[in-house]
Amino acid sequence: MNPISVFCDKLRMRDRQSPHHGPVTRFAPSPTGLLHLGHAYAALVAADAADSSGGIFLLRIDDIDRARSRAEFETAIYEDLSWLGLEWPKPVYRQSDHLDTYQSALAALDGLGVLYPCFCTRKQIQEEIARISDAPHGPEGALYPGTCRHLAMETRREWIEDGRPFAMRIDVARALATLEARPEFYESGAGPDGHQGQIAIRPELLGDVVLARRDIGTSYHLAVTVDDAAQGISLVTRGHDLFHATHMHVLLQTLLGLPTPDYGHHRLVRDAAGRRLAKRDAALSLRELRARGITPAAVREMALQRVA
Ligand code: GLU
Secondary structure, three states, X not given: OOHHHHHHHHHOOOOOOOOOOOOEEEEOOOOOOOOEHHHHHHHHHHHHHHHOOOOEEEEXXXXXXXXXXXXXXXXXXXXXXXXXXXXXXXXXXXXXXXXXXXXXXXXXXXXXOOEEEEOOOHHHHHHHHHHOOOOOEEOOEEOOOOHXXXXXHHHHHHHHHOOOOOEEEEOHHHHHHOOOOOOEEEEOOOOOOOOOXXXXXXXXXXXXXXXXXXXXXXXXXXXXXXXXXXXXXXXXEXXXXXXXXXXXXXXXXXXXXXXXXXEEEEOOEEOOOOOEOOOOOHHHEHHHHHHOOOOHHHHHHHHHHHEO
């Protein structure tokens, strides 16, 4: 049996449609800080998309980064979302319970010959980008310049045997070359430049991203792709800052034989200076707003007013 079908069997994929045939949506925060107004907006968009058409809203805890995830932030997520009036089925899917599934997915991709080990440190990557005059760039800045893609097989083997730490990257050009056609996804919201409708993916915009970090053996891109399939998500709603990541996720879904959900990218909640909110913006944390006596209905209003 080929590695991908083994992997898909392991996922025990659920029926993607809810009994009422509405979308299955999700909100997937990382427990690395307190939720703020931007999270409230994202959670409400996902919950409303499900509720308005008889679908199901799921919560997921994106905690692959064990060094940054904290139990008290996970507890705060449950409390803050309940206070907002949201409900979700339990038990909640936590990434840290699925590390072996990410390994199966990684092995399946490796079996396709579309991965390579990368021994570069962050510093070496920065130096290489500064050194080469035509370093590749995407909409989000400089891309991995491909240093380790060109390493001789023999060197790779030697360095691995020597115990050098390495990450695993996807070779995007090689991955696309294994496919008959460019995969597409349906955008029901809007990308950063107003993209809508059926969109052919351009994972080159992100370049050869890391699929297995040297510290945790997986990555945001790999875990999210596997989780959305494992949870049967049929509509991914999230901020348009993740629009380019979607191109990578659809590539991974296609390579792994997983279904491609629809995507609805939404605008972001911004502060008074027009910057998107970050976890450091304690003043707009749901905790703080609640302590100031602001009601959940008022939080919803505030989020809508600040979205841009
Ligand atoms: N956990 C991710 C975050 O907090 C969101 C996952 C996603 O929507 O892809 O940014």
